[in-house]
Amino acid sequence: MTTAMPDAAQPISAGTAATVLEARGVTRRFGGLVAVNNVSFDVREGEIFGLIGPNGAGKTTMFNLITGLTAPSAGVVAYKGTLLTGLKPHQIARRGLARTFQNIRLFGNLSALENVMIARHIHTHTGILRGVLGLPPSPQEERAVRARALELLELVGLSDRATQQARNFAYGDQRRLEIARALALEPRLLLLDEPAAGMNSNEKQGLSDFIRAMRQTFDLTILLIEHHVPLVMGLCDRIAVLDFGQLIAIGDPAKVRDDPAVIEAYLGDEG
Numbered sequence: 369m370t371t372a373m374p375d376a377a378q379p380i381s382a383g384t385a386a387t388v389l390e391a392r393g394v395t396r397r398f399g400g401l402v403a404v405n406n407v408s409f410d411v412r413e414g415e416i417f418g419l420i421g422p423n424g425a426g427k428t429t430m431f432n433l434i435t436g437l438t439a440p441s442a443g444v445v446a447y448k449g450t451l452l453t454g455l456k457p458h459q460i461a462r463r464g465l466a467r468t469f470q471n472i473r474l475f476g477n478l479s480a481l482e483n484v485m486i487a488r489h490i491h492t493h494t495g496i497l498r499g500v501l502g503l504p505p506s507p508q509e510e511r512a513v514r515a516r517a518l519e520l521l522e523l524v525g526l527s528d529r530a531t532q533q534a535r536n537f538a539y540g541d542q543r544r545l546e547i548a549r550a551l552a553l554e555p556r557l558l559l560l561d562e563p564a565a566g567m568n569s570n571e572k573q574g575l576s577d578f579i580r581a582m583r584q585t586f587d588l589t590i591l592l593i594e595h596h597v598p599l600v601m602g603l604c605d606r607i608a609v610l611d612f613g614q615l616i617a618i619g620d621p622a623k624v625r626d627d628p629a630v631i632e633a634y635l636g637d638e639g
């Protein structure tokens with residue numbers, strides 16, 4: 369099997385106004401297992417796009433392929449007409465993609481505020497330069513970063529616990545903290561890997577409203593992996609369904625919900 373890898377600067381389409389993310393024939397093998405199998409889809413500007421499917425379907429692997437944590441065995445991913453494939457995760461983040469993780473990745477021994485500030489520092493050019501030179505951030509920058517981080521904590525409802533260690537937060541709160549940290553990178557495309565996992569039903573309902581509000585406030589496009597079907601159906605503009613690495617359905621929630629292949633995949637999972 370040959371993997372044609374086009375030049376990283378070469379657009380794979382004109383990057384039309386409506387389409388921001390393009391996956392083309394994306395495949396990822398782990399030894400004999402094909403975790404993602406020849407998957408192609410487009411995500412349009414401003415939409416909340418759901419990626420669903422049974423356990424082990426390849427959803428998180430797809431996120432890893434988009435955000436550069438995993439390299440495809442074949443195929444490419446492009447953002448606004450420019451290839452992401454071949455770039456490092458931080459280069460992809462700089463292009464405006466930020467994510468949260470299914471297995472939460474916070475600095476447990478740092479405060480909520482520090483977790484968000486670190487992401488913010490990474491985003492600031494002067495922060496990086498001073499960091500490389502071994503200098504602490506300038507006092508003005510530190511103040512600005514702190515103020516912005518507090519705003520983001522306020523937004524996710526955690527500002528009153530800004531100084532508490534992340535490890536002491538309940539799961540649902542850790543997930544919201546991860547969202548604040550992702551927003552500190554000023555993304556245009558936000559990828560959320562099971563944001564409702566560990567949340568109670570009240571929190572889940574609140575999360576839907578919150579995700580919609582975030583899209584509005586930050587003018588975001590959102591990619592969402594989620595198992596909680598009512599949340600996905602109520603929130604997403606379009607949904608793609610993976611099963612054993614393959615894209616078996618894509619479309620609006622009503623169309624996907626009634627698709628026999630989708631029903632079969634989920635009944636098979638439950639059986």
Ligand SMILES: Nc1ncnc2c1ncn2[C@@H]1O[C@H](COP(=O)(O)OP(=O)(O)OP(=O)(O)O)[C@@H](O)[C@H]1O
Pocket residue numbers: 398401403421422423424425426427428429430470
């Ligand atoms: N680094 C890896 N090495 C080997 N196999 C992997 C690796 N990452 C994922 N896999 C396998 O690839 C398949 C897809 O995994 P993935 O985590 O993408 O599924 P998922 O759809 O996110 O599932 P879940 O809903 O349980 O989170 C699984 O069979 C998994 O065991």
Ligand SMILES: [Mg+2]
Pocket residue numbers: 427428429470
């Ligand atoms: Mg997963």
